[in-house]
Amino acid sequence: MIYFFIEDTNEKVKIGRAKDIERRRKNLQTGNPRKLLLLGWIRTDDDVRIEQEIHRHFHVRRANGEWFDLEAVDVLPILSHFGVDGFVGTTDDAFQVIGHDRDGIAEYMGVWYWGDLEFEECCPFCGSFCGMHYQEASSMYHCINCDELTSFEFLSPRHEDN
Known part of the structure; x- marks a missing residue:
C-alpha cells in the first residue's frame, strides 16, 4: 500500500509504502515531535511503481527523501484517481x-x-x-x-x- 502521512503542523507530507500502515506510522512517530496523521492510502499490488510515479509527479516539491512540501488537498486528486482503491483517513465522527x-x-x-x-x-x-x-x-x-x-x-x- 502507498500511504500519505502529514505532520500535524501541516508542513510536510510523507509519501511511502508499507504492508502495515499503522506500524509504519508508529515507527516514523518515534523521535518525531510532530504528530503524524494519516491523510490516505492506495491499495495496490504495484506499490513500487506507483510510489515512484507519485514521487516523480511531486518532484519539484520534494523537501527531503520521501517528504514533500504539500498540503492535504494536493493529495486528494491522487487518491481519488484510484477510485475504489484510493482511501482517505476518515474523521472519527463523520456525522457529528x-x-x-x-x-x-x-x-x-x-x-x-x-x-x-x-x-x-x-x-x-x-x-x-x-x-x-x-x-x-x-x-x-x-x-x-x-x-x-x-x-x-x-x-x-x-x-x-x-
Missing part, C-alpha cells in the same frame, strides 16, 4: 453535528478532516473513493468496498437533538 446554517439546517462533520468530501464521493465508513451508491430496491446507500448499507436516516433533521 458541528453547527447549523442560517436556515437552521444542521451541518455535519465531513468525511475527511482536510477537505469537503460528501458520502457520494467517498464512503464515510471505510474511506474508499467508490462513494456510497443509492439502491432503489432497498432505498438505502451502499458502499461497494466495505459493503456498508445505510439509509443515513440519522442525518435527517427530525433525528437531531435540539
Whole structure:
C-alpha cells in the first residue's frame, strides 16, 4: 500500500509504502515531535511503481527523501484517481453535528478532516473513493468496498437533538 502521512503542523507530507500502515506510522512517530496523521492510502499490488510515479509527479516539491512540501488537498486528486482503491483517513465522527446554517439546517462533520468530501464521493465508513451508491430496491446507500448499507436516516433533521 502507498500511504500519505502529514505532520500535524501541516508542513510536510510523507509519501511511502508499507504492508502495515499503522506500524509504519508508529515507527516514523518515534523521535518525531510532530504528530503524524494519516491523510490516505492506495491499495495496490504495484506499490513500487506507483510510489515512484507519485514521487516523480511531486518532484519539484520534494523537501527531503520521501517528504514533500504539500498540503492535504494536493493529495486528494491522487487518491481519488484510484477510485475504489484510493482511501482517505476518515474523521472519527463523520456525522457529528458541528453547527447549523442560517436556515437552521444542521451541518455535519465531513468525511475527511482536510477537505469537503460528501458520502457520494467517498464512503464515510471505510474511506474508499467508490462513494456510497443509492439502491432503489432497498432505498438505502451502499458502499461497494466495505459493503456498508445505510439509509443515513440519522442525518435527517427530525433525528437531531435540539
